[in-house]
Amino acid sequence: MGFTIAIDGPAASGKGTISKAVARHYDFGHLDTGLLYRAVGRRMLDGQEPVAAAKALLAEDLAADGLRIPEVAQAASKVAVIPEVRAALVDFQRAYARRAGGAVLDGRDIGTVICPDAEAKLFITASAEVRARRRYDELCANGVQTDYQTVLADTRERDHRDSSRADAPLLAAGDAVVLDTSDMDIGAAVSAAIAAVDAAYARTHG
Template identity: 60%
Template sequence: MPFCVATDGPAAAGKGTISKALAERFGYAHLDTGLLYRAVGAKTLQGMDAVEAAKSLVPEDMVDEDALRAPQVARAASQVAAQHDVRAALVDFQRAFARRDGGAVLDGRDIGTVICPDAEVKLYITASDEVRAERRYLEMRAKGVEITQEEVAKDLAERDRRDESRATAPLVAADDAIVIDTTALSIEEAVALAVQKVQAVLDA
């Protein structure tokens, strides 16, 4: 039976970690929709047209997650995500995933507002700009990326601006989304709170 958890929020707020934990806890399939846009962005860096890249996307394009999380790919992903035709090309893929039997958790920027407005649970994961920048900086340094925290903060601010101001599917919390601010929460506390919210809907 289909059951969709739509998880949105800005970069480095914790939505990916929470979504993966929810999928594991409830036995649902998980889709990081940001990887779709990163894969398209990676193809454009190789010279392919963004819309063609979106239309030709296959699961194998998302296998190398480390490469897709490189800073230059993230910037390209944010740029292609602002294109209406790119988003349109990826909508059907995401909606089909969301309604699969056995349940699904999707995380991204427009899941609760555009992709799955009828999702059984909508979460909006957020955190302060400073905490998000620190988290992403530590994550990137742990992977050996030479970058300063100031550069990370600037990059996140630019992505937020693009995501929130784009004409097509801007980043915004759905009216009926449950907002979870992870600024002062540990990973365990944030996951526990999200699990509690989903379980409450399942038990209703």
């Protein structure tokens, strides 16, 4: 039987790291849905029309290098505003969510739009300053030249665009467990996430 874990949250809240650890813990598959939008954003930067690019996207395109840079993140949040782009990506995400053996999907609208019936829902957040610091450290570690103020401005701009769009905005589902990781390290955040999923499992199977 399928079991879907929906993990949403803003940029650098830790949802990707938590999702990977949760998927490993339960031996579930993991889909980082941000990569879908990043791949479409990459193609827009390369001159393609975003809706056509979203319709033509293949699973193997998500493994492409170069999707984790700030320029592509901004392009991703711009194409993510287009309802036809979002619509083109729905079926792939829903099919993944229902794969046998369980699935973790992380993004912005998994618990609200893609998988409103997910058995477990988490919304991971942290202050913009903490998130920008994490992303800045990560970019530096990967050799990307930037400064903290630029990353903070970038984070705020993307938060605003993602939260204010009409179609599938960044929003905690009413039935999501909200986890503020501002003062948590990764180990504590993963433990809290697993405890919340265990509780949801006990509720649905208990």
